[in-house]
Each structure stands twice: as C-alpha cells, then as structure tokens.
Amino acid sequence: MSYGQVAARYGVSKTLVHKLHHRWLTEGDAAYEPRSRRPGSTPNRTPERVRDRALQLRDELTANGLDAGADTITEHLAREGILLSRTTIWRILKAAGRVTTQPQKRPRSSWRRSPPTARTSSGSPTSPTSPSPMAPTSRSSAGSTTTPAACCT
Known part of the structure; x- marks a missing residue:
C-alpha cells in the first residue's frame, strides 16, 4: 500500500504515515509508543x-x-x-512551598450583598419575594394571590 492509501484508511495525514514508517524502520515496534512533548532541556531555567x-x-x-x-x-x-x-x-x-498565598482582591461572588430588588413602574423598590406589581395575578381556590408561573406549574 502507498502512504496515501494508508493515510486515507486510518484517517491521518500522509506525513504522519511517512514519519511513523521511518521511525519503525529505525526503532522497531517502540516507534508506535506515545512520546513526551516535553522539551529536552530548559535553557532559560534559573540555575x-x-x-x-x-x-x-x-x-x-x-x-x-x-x-x-x-x-x-x-x-x-x-x-x-x-x-x-x-x-x-x-x-x-x-x-518551594515558602509562600502563603493571600488573595489580593475579594472574589467576585462577594460583591453582591443581597439579591437585586425589582422596581415598580413608579421607580420604587419592591421586595424580591413579593410578586411584581406589573404581573397579572389569579386567585386560587384557597383565596391566596399567586403569580401566573406559580399557578401553572
């Protein structure tokens, strides 16, 4: 088989097939073992x-x-x-494990002090637990007021 046919059969490039074939000719079956991508040396490393x-x-x-x-x-x-x-x-x-890390900033999750409050059409805030004054309400059989989402689920 040609390099192109082998590449098409296994879904890889012809270059890879060629490279593996020549590795196999020099190294034998060890050519197919995964290789480390780590560099052989680190010339800029601090002595x-x-x-x-x-x-x-x-x-x-x-x-x-x-x-x-x-x-x-x-x-x-x-x-x-x-x-x-x-x-x-x-x-x-x-x-070397000689640094005790200290956060420089507060985490973003701590920025929010309380849940956001809804605003009425006049601009005054409402409680986050109360239904929005703009949402239509319906009466359940018990006589309490509920929002449409609560009555339909």
Whole structure:
C-alpha cells in the first residue's frame, strides 16, 4: 500500500504515515509508543545555585524577623550581582512551598450583598419575594394571590 492509501484508511495525514514508517524502520515496534512533548532541556531555567541562594536568603531574613518578600530578596541578590525579577523570585518561593498565598482582591461572588430588588413602574423598590406589581395575578381556590408561573406549574 502507498502512504496515501494508508493515510486515507486510518484517517491521518500522509506525513504522519511517512514519519511513523521511518521511525519503525529505525526503532522497531517502540516507534508506535506515545512520546513526551516535553522539551529536552530548559535553557532559560534559573540555575540551581541561584534558586538555593534565594531560598537561603528567605530563611535568613525570616529568622531575623525582617521582611522576606520577593522585593527584598531581589534587592539582596542584586547586591551580590545576581539579577532576577521579582516575579522569578516569587515563582521560586512558591515552587518551594515558602509562600502563603493571600488573595489580593475579594472574589467576585462577594460583591453582591443581597439579591437585586425589582422596581415598580413608579421607580420604587419592591421586595424580591413579593410578586411584581406589573404581573397579572389569579386567585386560587384557597383565596391566596399567586403569580401566573406559580399557578401553572
């Protein structure tokens, strides 16, 4: 079979069929195992000695009762000739479990204090539990007033 016929049969591209065939020729059946998409290296990663120094500074500052935030650590490292951004320091501390996260803003769900109130045609508010004055009402057999939605369900 040709690459095109195999691709059509399995619903994949000819390029993939070609790639898998050549992998199979060199690797055997291991060519069909799923491969990791993780990069082989991370060249921009902060060196381990710098990470360790940032964590050591955090411990020293905390032990002395001083501010041990990312800004302070950034300044101390800059004095030693190590230039890192405040965000990088924060990520190092967070990855090491040394940061107690504090929400910077209230969650959106806390913005609402009470359910919204309906307004009458004159603009005055009504209770959220009372029926709208604009909605037609009907009398049930018990004599209470209900909204149309309540009587029809």
